[in-house]
Amino acid sequence: MERPPGAAEPKVELRNVGLRYFGREGETEALRDISLAIAPGEFVAIIGQSGCGKSTLLSLISGILGPTSGDVLIDGTPVAGPSRKVGYMLQQDYLFEWRTILENAVLGAEIQGADMTRARERATQLLTRYGLGQFLGHRPRQLSGGMRQRVALARTLVTGPDIVLLDEPFSALDSQTRLALSDEIAEILRREAKTAILVTHDIGEAIGMAERVVVLSRRPGQIKSDRPIRFATPDGRRPAPFAARNAPEFNGYFNTLWQELEVHVEG
Amino acid sequence: MSKVEILTLAPPSAEYAEWLARERRNRLTIRGTQLALLLIFLILWEVLPRAQIVNPLFTSYPSALWPTFLELLKSTPQSAGILTHAWATVLATIIGFTAAMLIGIAIAAALWWWRSLHDVLDPYLVVANAMPKTAFVPIFYIWLGATLSIYGMSLAISLFVTILMIYNGFQGTDPNKIKLAQTFGATKSQILAKVVLPGSVPTLIAALKVNVGLSLVGVVVGEFQSANLGLGYLIQYGSQIFKLNIVMTAITILAIVSSLMYLAISWLEAVVMRRR
Incomplete structure (x- = not known):
């Protein structure tokens, strides 16, 4: 769903955001010059290889981390610490x-x-x-x-929260549960009209759940591509993640994103 | 709902019944062997001195303990009854480990709160923990007087290990659980109260277990020096007048007391852990 010109201000906006981590061994540039605008109610997936800074990006939006350069805005206001508008789902449940x-x-x-x-x-x-x-x-x-x-x-x-950040929330689950639950959660978030940002390294999961997929390059993470995901369905509604895997468009998106990810199997 | 229910609903198979019987036999064998060991020890203790293989003056014997105990029960104007002595030791121990736990938790929390404070104090804590605290018994007696020096020794022996154990427990809190609390905007004190402290309950109980034993050591050693009451005093007194009956009776009561306190902690542990 692309933002038509003159539409409401973005729910989440990153302007030239950069982040460096400092350690005794030196500094690490995790993110470089990230600019991204996410409209209210949009479901965006961010994919990239491990260590590309995708989780860091969520930490920046959630306000538990501040950018080294650039601005992070929610509803046009700069983020200064954790906000009640943002809910964050971590990789595991971490129930007490x-x-x-x-x-x-x-x-x-x-x-x-x-x-x-x-x-x-x-x-x-x-x-x-x-x-x-x-x-x-x-x-x-x-x-x-x-x-x-x-x-x-x-x-x-x-x-x-208005905005829900999902940091590989299904990575600890077995594959059946994972598919069923991603259907369920995508459906819940859409019904409640939440703005959602999903971070994952699973291309299929990204295409299935999100209406827009952003690819991050390897470290330092930069935006490599940003493309809408559309499916032609008879009722014009978006298919559920599991059904999307069988849609004719799925493979095309999958191959494009696969190439952009430049997956190299190492070792 | 749970696996246990399914098992109890199904009629036990012959193999399962046999397995249960074998388990039961194993448990009984272990209990039996434990009792046998204790009996062998008591028999050797009784027989060897009577056969003059070891000098009974040095060891006394088990059959002498009960009459000695009955005799010591009576309090005389010169000396309190043995139960009063035992109670004094128990009370000092309880005060000792309670203080060690409270002060230990407070100091560990402070070290967790101010990371640099920990970094500065760390080597001193480690050395203080490694020091033989009993070397301070005579000094504590001078500094603190008869009663307080006993509590002081009990605390000195148990405090440092408590601080180190609890601090390690605090440090071991899953950073992702802390991150989770932070995503909701938790303050540092909320993180301490809602994540770090409740998450460290198993560590606190482990520290308490170590503490009870150490506090008892501190109290008894303190009593050697300065008390006119307590099992430590009784042991000291008995050995000075060469009445090993008194010494052995006091030591036996000490063994019973420490077992009872350990059982109490284990029971507390079971109750707390069942709720998790």
């Missing part, structure tokens, strides 16, 4: 084993000092919708990987 499922789901609300009665209501509602209604009092270790990642999604959404 000493909390119950419900207590885990309200962690963000608790940290932000939100109204806990309402947070618990909302968490219960979300968990029930994700099929976890009977597990509210359970401990994380009693749940399967897919269920745990759904709790993590509920924990992210309880605080009501």
